[in-house]
Amino acid sequence: MTEFFMGLGLSYEMAWGLSTICGILLIAFPLMLGVAMIIYADRKIWAAMALRKGPNVVGPLG
Incomplete structure (x- = not known):
């Protein structure tokens, strides 16, 4: 995924950071949805x- 972001013109550090965040979200979002x-x-x-x-339902005498 880093190569994809680098192909968009981002530096290696930015691409690595974005790919890490995307990976975390791909794991965390389904877990949070399941817990909810x-x-x-x-x-x-x-x-x-x-x-x-x-x-x-039970009447006046309960």
């Missing part, structure tokens, strides 16, 4: 477990 989906699913599951039946 797991947290979302966990919150949905616990919210469904915490649902209670309201007064319109």
